[in-house]
Amino acid sequence: MIELVPGDNAVVLFARSDDDLPDPDVVDELRMTAYERAGAADLGASEAAHDLLNLAQVMADGVLGAAAWEGLLATRRFVDRWRASHRSEPLPSAEAATSQALRAADIAGYSVEGEAGVRAATRESNGWSVTVDLSDGRCVRITLDPAGSVADVQRVET
Secondary structure, eight states, X not given: OEEEETTTEEEEEOXXXXXXXXXXXXXXXXXXXXXXXXXXXXXXOHHHHHHHHTHHHHHHHOOOOGGGGTTOHHHHHHHHHHHHHOOOOOOOSHHHHHHHHHHHXXXXXXXXXXXXXXXXXXXXXXXXXXXXXOTTSOEEEEEEOTTSSEEEEEEEOO
């Protein structure tokens, strides 16, 4: 798990080995982008920053223009390497996506035990989006790549 903005945004990678995980340069770039985006919508290229915060989608489709990757060279290399080595079957159903999303939320520190409830599980063009109401009144949105190998977990306002 990479906590991009403590208490707000984390990325969970379901990697086959530690060698598949990002190096410290990637983590630093992602955190810097996340803080820019959280601090003010007009810092940096907001569309690129938004896409990078939804890392699961970026890793699934890899479609970002060259300008979006400016200053994020380590991250781009990591995403390209991940996409090349993590080709697997897509999650077959909303139930499977929900199960993986709840697992990612739990890893990111959001308790999904007890009264947590799935508000929505939606198939997107490049993966899944699952919104969960937590028992403590908070809400998180988990964006999954098609195979469920990357999850972007964001706390959202209810």
